[in-house]
Amino acid sequence: MKVAFFSTKPYDKTYFNAHNQTQNIVYFETRLNENTCNLTSGFDVVCVFVNDHINRQVIKLLHQHGIKLIALRCAGFNNVDLEAADEYGIKVSRVPAYSPEAVAEHALALILTLNRKTHKAYNRVKECNFSLTNLVGFNVHNKTIGVIGTGKIGQAFCKIMKALGCDVLAYDPYPNQALENSGVNYVELDHLFRRSDIISLHCPLTEQTKHIINENSLKELKPNCMLINTSRGALIDTEAVIKGLKEKQVGYLGIDVYEQEEKLFFEDLSEHIIDDDLILRLIGFPNVLITSHQAFLTEEALNEISKSVLSDISQFEENQELINPVEI
Incomplete structure (x- = not known):
């Protein structure tokens, strides 16, 4: 699947590239919001982090661009409008226990x-x-x-x-x-x-x-x-x-x-x-x-985050149940 990866930092590329074998990931340093949704055109999945804004308007635009899965690479999901995602038929996954x-x-x-x-x-x-x-x-x-x-x-x-x-x-x-x-x-x-x-x-x-x-x-x-x-x-x-x-x-x-x-x-x-x-x-x-939101930043956690996110994307690609779904 083609994955638009937002809020990218160097360590994201290092660990996701190390574990990725099948997905086509395109990395964007910018955050996902109403002004950057145009970047998701032609993709199947967006991978986002804690400061990406996935509100109702963003989800509507994601739906219009054909996005089928929002893959959070964090445990929290308060930045996603889950009701809107459900309404537009977009699945949401997260990483509940990376480390x-x-x-x-x-x-x-x-x-x-x-x-x-x-x-x-x-x-x-x-x-x-x-x-x-x-x-x-x-x-x-x-x-x-x-x-x-x-x-x-x-x-x-x-x-x-x-x-x-x-x-x-x-x-x-x-x-x-x-x-x-x-x-x-x-x-x-x-x-x-x-x-x-x-x-x-x-x-x-x-x-x-x-x-x-x-x-x-x-x-x-x-x-x-x-x-x-x-x-x-x-x-x-x-x-x-x-x-x-x-x-x-x-x-x-x-x-x-x-x-x-x-x-x-x-x-x-x-x-x-x-x-x-x-x-x-x-x-x-x-x-x-x-400290600036670095509590998660260990080798073990980054390995688990990348493996978990990629596993859920693979499950979704194969029409299998998500491992770590987020539901209303």
């Missing part, structure tokens, strides 16, 4: 970097400054960790934190019995907010979870609490968390995702004037650490 450990380990990296200030120590030593002043951290061992969302990534994160000797609290509408058996305690959300020293978000973005961290929930946090988000940017109300940082309701913030990331992340903007005042404000806090 839960990759994202879970990145969440741990944010925690340890924020806590032990290794990024600041690195910069100091590069300038031959070997002072330890203002580098005091805390032991993660014996701390209470709150995990919101215990899907595959949340489960992997819980296991890591239990191995570090932490007391793990979890919130999820669908508790996992295996986690409970391992000593993870499911609690109500307000209890998790009040008890946790560190809170890590691992839930999908839905109408119910959007801004789950907001002005009201921030007021419930334990003093000096650390917030970590490696899931979706809009789980956090950015303006509210900035206020929380200023008022010291939030002790630390580590994010790999950002509510307005689509105009920033994955691009080199070092020579540009950034007009997003919120991200600039966040960057200015000494207790905030931001």
Whole structure:
């Protein structure tokens, strides 16, 4: 099948080319939206990522161009209008579990970097400054960790934190019995907010979870609490968390995702004037650490993503059931 591959980065080509044997892939660096839909003419499949906009108008245009499958190379699908896709008869697939450990380990990296200030120590030593002043951290061992969302990534994160000797609290509408058996305690959300020293978000973005961290929930946090988000940017109300940082309701913030990331992340903007005042404000806090949506970026994850996407395209080509369909 002929596949239009959008939002292409060098690592995408490396791993998809390594695993592709039968598909005709054409790579586009641009994102898929209303203005770039003309590029899909003559293709059968589009392969898209988190910041491609597949709304109703885009899906209508995809249908007109003969697109039969939208293959997401990510777990989340909040950027796709599923009702419109169903209406126009376009199938949607995703990669639900490319490497839960990759994202879970990145969440741990944010925690340890924020806590032990290794990024600041690195910069100091590069300038031959070997002072330890203002580098005091805390032991993660014996701390209470709150995990919101215990899907595959949340489960992997819980296991890591239990191995570090932490007391793990979890919130999820669908508790996992295996986690409970391992000593993870499911609690109500307000209890998790009040008890946790560190809170890590691992839930999908839905109408119910959007801004789950907001002005009201921030007021419930334990003093000096650390917030970590490696899931979706809009789980956090950015303006509210900035206020929380200023008022010291939030002790630390580590994010790999950002509510307005689509105009920033994955691009080199070092020579540009950034007009997003919120991200600039966040960057200015000494207790905030931001990475640009790289939690998934491991060799293992990229291998699994490429193999999973190509398998679903092959299944579709052979009129077989999709391995990882997304349905309404």
